[in-house]
Every structure is written in structure tokens, then in C-alpha cells.
Amino acid sequence: MKKEKIAISVDAPLLEIVDSKIDGSILRSRSQAIDYFLRKGLREESVSTAVILLKGSHQQHAFSPVKGRPLLELQLEFFRKNGITSVLIITQHTRTSGQLLDLASRQPIATEILEIEAKGNAKALLSARDRLRGGFVVMSGDTYNNFDLQKMEKKHAQLNAMATMGLMTRADTSQYGTAILDGDYIVDFQEKPRQSPTTIVNAGMYLFKPEIFELFSGAESLER
Known part of the structure; x- marks a missing residue:
């Protein structure tokens, strides 16, 4: 991969910490150490998993046309364009569940459907706890807007917020x-x-x- 040379200013105490991590084996130079910790930090701060909370009684919204396309298709496209790599749809089993699975499976992003009976969106989300190991984004199933998710992620990280x-x-x-x-x-x-x-x-x-x-x-x- 091609690398670019850049000039940056770093606080002296921070640079001392970086230098202390150079072990001559895995990290052999200051630039390699900075590259490593920058990549590590970006991975930890970025969100790659999304959850769509879709009430069974609202499942028809997933097929509602928005700009000539099904709402769910636009939601999944929104996540994919914002760096999300996997989506979990939490809903209940209905007569349209098969259509929902078919629509989701045709989109270019890994999507899983979890059917669970739960009272309230908090309990529905709690049912997926074992599937959500890192930070994650949640969207209401009837939502579509051109939201600036990356700006929201940045603010979330700056405040070190839990929610x-x-x-x-x-x-x-x-x-x-x-x-x-x-x-x-x-x-x-x-x-x-x-x-x-x-x-x-x-x-x-x-x-x-x-x-x-x-x-x-x-x-x-x-x-x-």
C-alpha cells in the first residue's frame, strides 16, 4: 500500500509515550508506532454494527416506497455508505416476515433478522445483547432521513458518552x-x-x- 509523507506536531509527553512503545520487533520505528496506534484508535472508535428496531405491527413500513425504492433498501444503503458492515433487524414474526427476509438478503450488506417477542424497544434491544460486543448504532424501523451519522459518531466519541x-x-x-x-x-x-x-x-x-x-x-x- 502506498504511503504518504506528512508533517505533524505532537505534544512532547505524548511523543515520549509513543517512543516507549517501540520494541524493535513489532514496532521498529516512531512512524510505524504512530501508524499502528492511529489504526488501532480508529478501529475502536468507529462503529461497524447497526440494529434496526422494527415492530411486527409496523413491518409493512419496510416495503413502503421512498423515492421509488423500499424503505428498508434505503436504510441498508445508508448504513453501508456510512461504514456499517453488518445489520441486525429485530422484529416479530408476521405474515410478511418472508418478504422481509427476501428483501434484506438481496442487499449488498450482511443482514440478519432476529424475531423476538419483547415489550418496548429497550427489551427488544436487550434480546440481542450477546450479538453486540462493541459500540453500535440503532435506528427505528420507520426512520429515514439524510442524517450525518459520522458527525454523530464523532460527537459520541468526543463526549465519551454511553448513549x-x-x-x-x-x-x-x-x-x-x-x-x-x-x-x-x-x-x-x-x-x-x-x-x-x-x-x-x-x-x-x-x-x-x-x-x-x-x-x-x-x-x-x-x-x-
């Missing part, structure tokens, strides 16, 4: 969950209020660390 909810603004909030913010943090959340003091709403996109499952005991809703 990050994607937000957007809507003049009419009656069909959305609304969020009250204090800086970068959500301090109150209401699901589809008749009246809301804010236009900030849930975009149906979440980023989680795997440690989030430790907080799921008894919870039914991801938002609460």
Missing part, C-alpha cells in the same frame, strides 16, 4: 418524541406531547456503548 440520541428540529412536534437540552445533554424527554416548549425531536437514531445494557434492568423504553 447518544440523534436529534433534529420540526415545527410540528406532535408526531415525535421531544427533547429538552442542557448543553449537549438531554434533561427531559416526552413522547409525542400535545404541546411542547421545544422544536427539538428524536430523529430515531442512537449510538450506544455495549455497557449500556447494564442500565436496561426493568427498562422498556430507550428514551426513558
